[in-house]
Amino acid sequence: MKPRALLLIGMLAALLGVFYLLAAPMAPLQGTPEPESTVLPSRRRVTDITFLYSTEKRAWVEAALAEFERTHPRVRVTLVGRGSLEAAQAILEGREKPTVWSPADSAELRMLAADWATDASHGPLFATEGDAAPHPLVITPLVFVGWQDRMEVLRKAGGGAALSWKTLQRAVASDRGWPAVGGPPEWGFVKLGHTDPRKSNSGLQALLSATLEYLGRRESVKEGDLLDPGYQAWLQGLERGVTRFEPSTGTFMTDLVRYGPSRYDLALVYESLAIAQLDHAQGRWGPLRVDYPPVTLWSDHPAAVLQADWVTPEQREAALEWVAFLRSPEVQARALAFGFRPADPSVPLKTPDANNPFTRLAAHGIRVDVPPAADVPDASVLRTLLELWTRMGVGR
Numbered sequence: 001m002k003p004r005a006l007l008l009i010g011m012l013a014a015l016l017g018v019f020y021l022l023a024a025p026m027a028p029l030q031g032t033p034e035p036e037s038t039v040l041p042s043r044r045r046v047t048d049i050t051f052l053y054s055t056e057k058r059a060w061v062e063a064a065l066a067e068f069e070r071t072h073p074r075v076r077v078t079l080v081g082r083g084s085l086e087a088a089q090a091i092l093e094g095r096e097k098p099t100v101w102s103p104a105d106s107a108e109l110r111m112l113a114a115d116w117a118t119d120a121s122h123g124p125l126f127a128t129e130g131d132a133a134p135h136p137l138v139i140t141p142l143v144f145v146g147w148q149d150r151m152e153v154l155r156k157a158g159g160g161a162a163l164s165w166k167t168l169q170r171a172v173a174s175d176r177g178w179p180a181v182g183g184p185p186e187w188g189f190v191k192l193g194h195t196d197p198r199k200s201n202s203g204l205q206a207l208l209s210a211t212l213e214y215l216g217r218r219e220s221v222k223e224g225d226l227l228d229p230g231y232q233a234w235l236q237g238l239e240r241g242v243t244r245f246e247p248s249t250g251t252f253m254t255d256l257v258r259y260g261p262s263r264y265d266l267a268l269v270y271e272s273l274a275i276a277q278l279d280h281a282q283g284r285w286g287p288l289r290v291d292y293p294p295v296t297l298w299s300d301h302p303a304a305v306l307q308a309d310w311v312t313p314e315q316r317e318a319a320l321e322w323v324a325f326l327r328s329p330e331v332q333a334r335a336l337a338f339g340f341r342p343a344d345p346s347v348p349l350k351t352p353d354a355n356n357p358f359t360r361l362a363a364h365g366i367r368v369d370v371p372p373a374a375d376v377p378d379a380s381v382l383r384t385l386l387e388l389w390t391r392m393g394v395g396r
Contacts, residue, residue, distance in 0.1 A: 045074060045314075046073075046074055046075070046076050047074060047075055047076070047314045047315055047317075047318040048076045048078065048315070049075065049076070049077055049078070049099035049100065049315050049318050049319050049322065050077075050078045050080060050097070050098040050099050050100070051077050051078065051079050051080065051098065051099070051100045051102065051322065052080045052082060052087055052091075052096055052098035052100070052101045052102070053079065053080070053081060053082075053101075053102040053103075054081070054082070054083065054084045054087070054102065054103050054104040054201065054249075054301065055081035055082070055083070055248045055249070055250040055251070056104065056202075056248075056249045056250045056253075056270050056272060056273050057102075057137075057138065057272070057301060057338070057340070058079075058081055058250060059276070059338050060138065060334070060335050060338040060340060061079060061326075062079065063334065063338075064325070064326055064331050064334070065077055065079065067331070068322065068325050071325075072321060072322075072325070074318075075318040075321055075322060077322055080096070080098065081248075081250075082096070082248075083195070083196075083199040083200040083201070083247045083248045083249075084103035084104045084105065084108045084199075084200060084201040085108060085197070085198060085199050085200060085201065085204065086198075086199040086200070086247060087101065087103060087108075088103065088108050088111060088112040088115075091112060091306075092112060092115050092116065097308070097310045098306065099305065099306060099311050099315050099316075099318075099319045100303055100304065100305050100306065100319045100322065100323060101303075101304050101306060102137060102301055102302065102303040102304070103201060103301070103302070104200075104201035104202065104249075104270075104299045104301055105201045105205070105298075105299045105300060105301075105302075105376075106134065106136075106300055106302050106376075107201070107204075107376050107379070107382060108201060109126075109134055109302055109304055110379050111379040111382060111383070112125065113125055113126070114379050123307060124307060125304075125306055125307060125308060126304040126305060126306055126307055127305070127307065131320060131324075132305050132307075132316070132320060133304075134302035134303060134304040135302060135303065135323075135327065135343070136300035136301060136302050136343035137300075137301045137302065137303050137323075137326050137327060137343055138272075138300075138301050138332070138335045138340035138341065138342060138343050139298055139299065139300050139301065139340070139341045139342075139343050140270045140271045140272040140298070140299050140301075140339070140340055140341060141270070141271050141292065141296045141297065141298055141299070141370055142202060142205045142206065142209060142268055142269070142270060142271075142293065142296075142297045142299070143268070143269065143270070143271045143274055143290050143291065143292055143293070144163050144266055144267070144268060144290065144291040144292070144293065145253075145256070145266065145267055145268075145269055145274040145277075145288055145289070145290050145291075146264075146265055146266025146267065146288065146289060146291075147260070147261050147265060147266070147285060147286060147287075147288060147289070148286065148287045148288065148289040149286070150178075150183065150187070150261065150265045150266060151163065151266060151289045151291060152289075153178070153181060153182055153183045154167055154168060154171060154181060154266070155291070156182060157170075157171070157181035157182050162291060162292070162294065163291040163293075164213070164294070165209065165210045165213040165214070165238075165293065165294075166213060166214070167181065168190075168192065168238070168266075169210070169234060169237060169238040171183075171190040171241075172189075172190045172192050172237065172238055172240060172241030173237030173238065173240060173241070174190075177189040177190060178190060187261070187265070189241065190241050190265055191241060191243050191261075191263065191264050191265045192238070192241040192242050192243075192264070192265070192266060192267065193242060193243065193244075193252065193256060193263075193264040193266070193267030193268070194206035194242060194245075194252075194267060194268040194269075195245060195246050195247065195248065195249050195252050196245035196246065196247050197245075197385075197386055197389055198386060198389075198390065199247040199248075200246070200247055200248055200249055200252075201249075201299060202249040202252075202268060202269060202270060202299075203245065203249075203268075204382065204385070204386065205268070205297045205299070206268040207235070207385055207389060208221070208297060208374075208377070208382075208385065209268070209293045209295065209297055209374075210235065210238060211225070211226070211231070211235070211385070212294075212295050212374050213293070213294055213295070214231055214234055214235070215231075218295040218372060218373070218374040218375065219374075219375050220375045220376075220377045220378070220381070221377045221381050221385075222377075222381065223380065223381055223384050226381070226384050226385055226388055232388065232392075235388075235389075235392070236392050236394070239389070239392060239394040240394070242394065243263060243264070244263075245394075249269055249270060249273060250273060252267070252269065253267075253269050253273040253274070253276075253277055254277070256269075256277070257277050257280050257281045257284065257285075257288075260284060260285035261285060270299060271290070271339065271341075271366070272338065272339035272340045273339070274288070274290050274339070274366075275339030275357045275361060275366060276338065276339050278290070278361055278364050278366075287364065288364065289364060289365050290361075290364055290365035290366055291365055292365075292367070292370055292371055293371070294371055295371055295372060295373070295374040296370045296371050296372065296373045296374065297373070297374055297376075298373060300343065301343070303323045303326065303327075305319045305320060305323060327343070327344065329344060329346065329347055332344040332347045333347050336349070336351070336353075336356060336357070336358070337355070337357075339357055349368055350368060
């Protein structure tokens with residue numbers, strides 16, 4: 001081949017090489033991440049997590065998730081609402097495999113952790129210290145809520161300004177119904193409401209609250225206290241007045257307002273749910289009134305990031321982001337609008353906001369200060385209390 005032809009071929013090959021280099025995208029240097037703006041949506045990694053939570057905080061959780069999704073596009077949260085005790089059993093049996101579990105109360109965490117540890121192949125279900133350990137999200141006490149005219153009769157019958165479990169038991173257990181405590185006969189029997197203690201934390205708390213007043217103390221209940229025949233007969237008489245046992249406190253509170261005194265005269269619910277429904281009830285059945293039991297049982301709504309084998313390291317990190325968001329001061333402050341007391345002590349409960357329910361609803365019995373708190377018994381005592389209730393056969 002002639003030298004001139006070889007030169008032309010060489011020049012053409014060089015031009016093609018330059019064109020290829022200009023047309024090809026430049027790869028980033030090794031170890032340098034691609035800028036966020038240059039990553040195609042299909043290549044961005046989204047981590048899916050499941051948040052299993054007690055339904056009474058649904059409105060607050062859903063509102064928080066809407067904001068979280070806007071600011072954390074790489075984490076996708078699926079919400080699953082369940083009664084606390086029902087959820088614990090589902091996790092234990094493998095029917096639910098959440099990334100994060102938030103029951104109504106830390107007592108459920110302790111009970112599930114103890115049951116989980118009976119299988120030697122299991123490691124700890126959740127961390128016990130550090131950021132990954134369970135921490136409260138919001139807090140709320142158990143309260144009585146009922147129709148004002150009926151609550152006034154019960155308070156008067158008890159001879160005091162506060163409603164008493166002993167007065168309520170006397171009214172519920174009597175075959176005379178409302179006339180036994182000074183109420184009119186047209187009200188019929190006293191209809192008490194609380195959730196199924198085998199499925200819902202508020203139902204278990206109702207049994208514990210009544211037990212504490214019967215015993216006349218607020219320190220821990222012992223198994224021996226529950227085996228006393230006099231106490232058992234007293235509790236069974238009280239439970240006679242519970243017309244039905246719903247699995248979820250949120251659903252139960254809605255039914256109380258929907259059906260009115262034809263189904264429930266008064267009930268045991270969380271303060272947060274009572275706050276959410278007080279306004280709705282006024283135009284249907286008359287005013288609702290809130291009263292606080294002699295000792296306070298708190299629900300602290302802990303959030304536990306699980307360490308089970310179905311949770312990947314990426315899901316764990318995403319779950320910690322979600323929990324940290326729920327515990328941020330801004331989201332904590334917004335919990336007030338949903339009737340919850342923030343778990344963050346730096347977030348004030350008393351505010352100048354005219355819509356703050358803890359001042360706006362004071363006329364309905366809502367108060368900032370509550371009676372002294374009771375100790376929560378060991379998991380073994382709570383199981384014995386549940387076993388006793390089941391043996392009574394009232395929930396069948």
